Amino acid sequence: MHEFRFEPVQLPAAAEALRGEVRAFIAEEVAKGAFTPRRNSWSSFDPDFSRNCGERGYIGMRWPKEYGGHERSALERYVVTEEMLAGGAPVGAHWVADRQSGHQILRYGSDRAKRTILPKIAAGVCFFSIGMSEPDSGSDLAAVRTRATQVEGGWKISGTKVWTSGAHRTNYLIALARTSPKEEDRHAGMTEFIVDLSHPGVTVRPIYNLYGGHDFNEVVFDEYFVADDMILGGVGMGWKMVTGELAFERSGPDRFLSTYQLLLESIRAIGANPDARSANEIGRFVAHLATLRRMSTSVAGMLERGAQPIVEAALVKDIGTAFEREIPETFRQLIPTEPTLGDGASYPELLGMTILRAPGFTIRGGTREILRGMIARGLGLR
Amino acid sequence: MSEIRDDLLKTVDRIFDEHCPKSVRESAEAGEWPATLWQALEEVGVTRAALPEEAGGSGIEFEDAMFALRRSAYHGAPIPLAETMLAGRLLAAAGIAVPDGGLTVAPVQRNDRLTFAKDAAGATIAGVVHRVPWGNACVHALVAGEFEGKGVVGLAAIAGAAQSVEKNLAGEPRALLKFERTPLIAFAPLDGALARLEAEGALYRSVQMAGALERTLEYSLQYANERVQFGRPIAKFQAIQHMLAILAGQVAASSAAADAAVEESRVSPDEFSVSVAKSRIGEAAGKGAEIAHQVHGAMGYTREHNLHYSTRRLWSWRDEFGNETFWQTRLGRIIASKGADALWPMLAGR
Numbered sequence: 001m002h003e004f005r006f007e008p009v010q011l012p013a014a015a016e017a018l019r020g021e022v023r024a025f026i027a028e029e030v031a032k033g034a035f036t037p038r039r040n041s042w043s044s045f046d047p048d049f050s051r052n053c054g055e056r057g058y059i060g061m062r063w064p065k066e067y068g069g070h071e072r073s074a075l076e077r078y079v080v081t082e083e084m085l086a087g088g089a090p091v092g093a094h095w096v097a098d099r100q101s102g103h104q105i106l107r108y109g110s111d112r113a114k115r116t117i118l119p120k121i122a123a124g125v126c127f128f129s130i131g132m133s134e135p136d137s138g139s140d141l142a143a144v145r146t147r148a149t150q151v152e153g154g155w156k157i158s159g160t161k162v163w164t165s166g167a168h169r170t171n172y173l174i175a176l177a178r179t180s181p182k183e184e185d186r187h188a189g190m191t192e193f194i195v196d197l198s199h200p201g202v203t204v205r206p207i208y209n210l211y212g213g214h215d216f217n218e219v220v221f222d223e224y225f226v227a228d229d230m231i232l233g234g235v236g237m238g239w240k241m242v243t244g245e246l247a248f249e250r251s252g253p254d255r256f257l258s259t260y261q262l263l264l265e266s267i268r269a270i271g272a273n274p275d276a277r278s279a280n281e282i283g284r285f286v287a288h289l290a291t292l293r294r295m296s297t298s299v300a301g302m303l304e305r306g307a308q309p310i311v312e313a314a315l316v317k318d319i320g321t322a323f324e325r326e327i328p329e330t331f332r333q334l335i336p337t338e339p340t341l342g343d344g345a346s347y348p349e350l351l352g353m354t355i356l357r358a359p360g361f362t363i364r365g366g367t368r369e370i371l372r373g374m375i376a377r378g379l380g381l382r
Numbered sequence: 383m384s385e386i387r388d389d390l391l392k393t394v395d396r397i398f399d400e401h402c403p404k405s406v407r408e409s410a411e412a413g414e415w416p417a418t419l420w421q422a423l424e425e426v427g428v429t430r431a432a433l434p435e436e437a438g439g440s441g442i443e444f445e446d447a448m449f450a451l452r453r454s455a456y457h458g459a460p461i462p463l464a465e466t467m468l469a470g471r472l473l474a475a476a477g478i479a480v481p482d483g484g485l486t487v488a489p490v491q492r493n494d495r496l497t498f499a500k501d502a503a504g505a506t507i508a509g510v511v512h513r514v515p516w517g518n519a520c521v522h523a524l525v526a527g528e529f530e531g532k533g534v535v536g537l538a539a540i541a542g543a544a545q546s547v548e549k550n551l552a553g554e555p556r557a558l559l560k561f562e563r564t565p566l567i568a569f570a571p572l573d574g575a576l577a578r579l580e581a582e583g584a585l586y587r588s589v590q591m592a593g594a595l596e597r598t599l600e601y602s603l604q605y606a607n608e609r610v611q612f613g614r615p616i617a618k619f620q621a622i623q624h625m626l627a628i629l630a631g632q633v634a635a636s637s638a639a640a641d642a643a644v645e646e647s648r649v650s651p652d653e654f655s656v657s658v659a660k661s662r663i664g665e666a667a668g669k670g671a672e673i674a675h676q677v678h679g680a681m682g683y684t685r686e687h688n689l690h691y692s693t694r695r696l697w698s699w700r701d702e703f704g705n706e707t708f709w710q711t712r713l714g715r716i717i718a719s720k721g722a723d724a725l726w727p728m729l730a731g732r
Binding site: 004005006008019082083086263264265267268270271272273274276278279280281282283284286287288289290291292293294295298315318319369371372373375376378379380381382 | 603606607617618620622623624626627628630631633634635637638639641642645654655657658659661662665706707709710711712713714715717718719721722723725726729730
């Protein structure tokens, strides 16, 4: 049986110093009117803010300096990340590139990929999407049908990716494609490619979400050329790449802070003298939040030590996203209001938007059912 | 895991395996003091492990003492180890010499108050205190209260004070003690003695629940892998797998919350992290026990299976030293009064 140990982590003094710096930066930006901290932080696409973060060294923090990185620790990066989310900063443009794509390129990319792409990500001017899901391949990723066929100097990719957040404004995506026919081992024969979205031959169409927003896309590749040196980890290594990437995608504070702004505004709306029930609920959420934060920090510590805490990450995401979803459900009963459609700063609109976004929390990055299956495997049940 | 922790684990697990079999747990519920078990723990210094070295402690870190407590709960040991550690730590904090033997604490209920008085002959206490854990089995009690508007603690002999004994759901004795101008063996000021007793009690119960929850998960995994229905172990059914994944989440969160509270409470209990731990783990206790029993089916509902030694403790401990509502409401009021903007700095520790 896998033993779930969320070992305590002591944040280094450098990380705590950085915390003060980031907090001051966010306060300045808010004071300048650069953003309103009530928006859904890591889905808010704001290239100006991202460039600003790049200039300050808040992107690619763990990468070597020769690729534009800052050679900081995973724990320092963790502190910056959680401060950005808690402050409601619009970090959505660079989020995926910083959280997972850049890390994969650094670890498994060619020399050219590292030299041409990483410095731009770190500068906050180059953004990524995730190219995993397809119309017939969601939770069952090994069912991907997008094919890559070898040609002179590279590969031609054909197929359709869906739920591709931000692809209408990002520069690249990392696509999982089949490079040899399905065998008995259904995880074999897949490869990850870094795909530049700026060339002709790729069609990006919006898929509007339930509240009418444009975040998702359908991305269609038709014989789209990708050079050999844009392969990650080697031909046939796609499954390993995907699972490694997901450990970074699942464990961070973005998996329990999605509704933090609603929690804050609810506490504000309830005021300094809450009734017993409101005080009880606030206390309960804070107890959950403090515990989740501790677990997530611990996972950052495991990543720092070079471990691949895939099951721990799944566990943090499972309980973290359940927590996120409970917040609107509870406060709507404590603060008499009717949720209102709109992206404004009023409480009814914040509540409304959170309710409409909530179903996504337990789906994106792996549904809770898939995560529970992974946890069960870790427990030795399958 | 540190080397000390590793040695400690082996030592205490050996003692519990050897001296805390089912027969001892059963006879303890019938009212028999598990003398051999207690003596074995005393001999290796576990009962004094939470004391500072100068007060007669065994020279191990507070975290390690709490780890030993967690193991005792994992093993369902029917002894006042938490109470002895707690009483000792408060006595030591007040500069009072810690006596040998099992110790308990009073009052443990919010509405109970002892009256402290002082005359030429010394200090006395008077009053009735309810549900004192192991109050009938211990020789001494740490008593806490106020005297002349200031927090005080004292050491009292229990002999003759026990009027009646109830049991919690795990069959652990909870005694009604009546003190009638009982002379105190020692008496000293301790700032916020009652609040400290309450928070420290909540901390120890949190640690114990974390240990008992680990055991319920282990029992459940073992049972699911062994029990065959419809031609395969029930662990192969997705419904069971998902229930156990949820249980594992509750257990992992409880461990993390208990660790955090212990770390922050090396010298004295940290109110924020103790509130978090008792709230979070108390919630996990109920939800975790429910899943564990559902997975075990009728077998877990028997006296024969050992699951109940863990779950009956969880159902008792979550209500002792303040239930979830008490600690959550208190935490919620503090946060509301400081305002939303103070929340993040509080969580992030600055």
